[in-house]
Amino acid sequence: MQQDDVIPFLTLSSTYFELKQELDHAYFRVMENGFYIKGEELKAFEEEFASYCQAQYCVGVANGLDALRLILMALDIGKGDEVIVPANTFIASWLAVSEVGAMPVPVEADKNTGLIDPTLIEQAITKNTKAIMPVHLYGHVANMEKIQEIARAHKLFIIEDAAQAHGASTNGKRAGSFGHAAGFSFYPGKNLGCYGDGGAVITNDKDLVDRIRMIANYGSKKRYYHDSIGINSRLDELQAAFLRVRLNHLDAWNARRLDIASAYNQGIKNNWELPYFDKESAWHLYVIKSQNREKDIDILKEHGVQTLIHYPIPCHQSLAYKEFNQLSFPITEKISKTSISLPIGTHLNNDQVQKIIDVANSL
Numbered sequence: 001m002q003q004d005d006v007i008p009f010l011t012l013s014s015t016y017f018e019l020k021q022e023l024d025h026a027y028f029r030v031m032e033n034g035f036y037i038k039g040e041e042l043k044a045f046e047e048e049f050a051s052y053c054q055a056q057y058c059v060g061v062a063n064g065l066d067a068l069r070l071i072l073m074a075l076d077i078g079k080g081d082e083v084i085v086p087a088n089t090f091i092a093s094w095l096a097v098s099e100v101g102a103m104p105v106p107v108e109a110d111k112n113t114g115l116i117d118p119t120l121i122e123q124a125i126t127k128n129t130k131a132i133m134p135v136h137l138y139g140h141v142a143n144m145e146k147i148q149e150i151a152r153a154h155k156l157f158i159i160e161d162a163a164q165a166h167g168a169s170t171n172g173k174r175a176g177s178f179g180h181a182a183g184f185s186f187y188p189g190k191n192l193g194c195y196g197d198g199g200a201v202i203t204n205d206k207d208l209v210d211r212i213r214m215i216a217n218y219g220s221k222k223r224y225y226h227d228s229i230g231i232n233s234r235l236d237e238l239q240a241a242f243l244r245v246r247l248n249h250l251d252a253w254n255a256r257r258l259d260i261a262s263a264y265n266q267g268i269k270n271n272w273e274l275p276y277f278d279k280e281s282a283w284h285l286y287v288i289k290s291q292n293r294e295k296d297i298d299i300l301k302e303h304g305v306q307t308l309i310h311y312p313i314p315c316h317q318s319l320a321y322k323e324f325n326q327l328s329f330p331i332t333e334k335i336s337k338t339s340i341s342l343p344i345g346t347h348l349n350n351d352q353v354q355k356i357i358d359v360a361n362s363l
């Protein structure tokens, strides 16, 4: 097959070429300015991203996992505590909880959306439960109204894992603005990505912001005075400057993702189960379910269509979580066995989208 005929799952350099002038300008601005950590770019990005997320505060950190871990640390969640997490998620949501010494308590997915099923949360709450961590998986905002009701009734924190949901909303209210705090990732493949690693915490709680800034700065407020056992987790000036450029294009990029998702949902007529359609989703991933996954992936590949699986092994069946291996979450397990993620993103043109639909319909 010719290279030209391949439809990649993702082409990270496409946004660089699209915005080359602006990004190059940002690069030179930072390099010549001479501040590479904790300067004006970070400060400006934090203000811009907080405002984009309809929240008051943003703290730039090193990656999405750190964002979640820092929220948990700052809320004093640790050994002996439990945090409710979705069974169906990327493992980082669970890892954040494990890293602080608390216990992830998985809750099964809703079979239509793949997101945490709010009707099953209450039965997972114990006297040790401190927080619920909904994950806005695939770019779809979780059912926050129900989750907020439960959290209020049981006095629990809500920590949103918004790593796949930059710009997603429900009734106009953005991901990151529902919980006590939210963690975002700027890993290059995310809807808002940088050119390396990055992450952010979003919150309206000023005390929490101060604690997170301290913990992320070696447990120090004043240089060389260390009040707690902290870590080092920073978003650097170059990444912040690149993110400022890209943030201006995020809404347009998400609109393009929605167009593609909508074309797939209308155009694909085969025996796949198509994803739940939410027009306010950020459409980070377009995940279908197939009864003949291996065969379908092979045929798509023969036609040059690259696909991925999110995720082939549910967290509770992974080697990392051996003590959870005997648990059973049939919906999550079915998703892991049948799902295929089709390419979605601004690197695709309309012909490529149509070709993917045509190949899907020939299966």
Ligand SMILES: *Cc1c(COP(=O)(O)O)cnc(C)c1O
Binding pocket: 063, 064, 065, 066, 089, 090, 092, 093, 135, 161, 163, 164, 184, 185, 186, 187, 198, 199
């Ligand atoms: C990407 C991702 C993370 C982790 O973000 P990193 O920046 O890679 O640490 C956490 N949760 C979810 C749901 C993710 O998709």
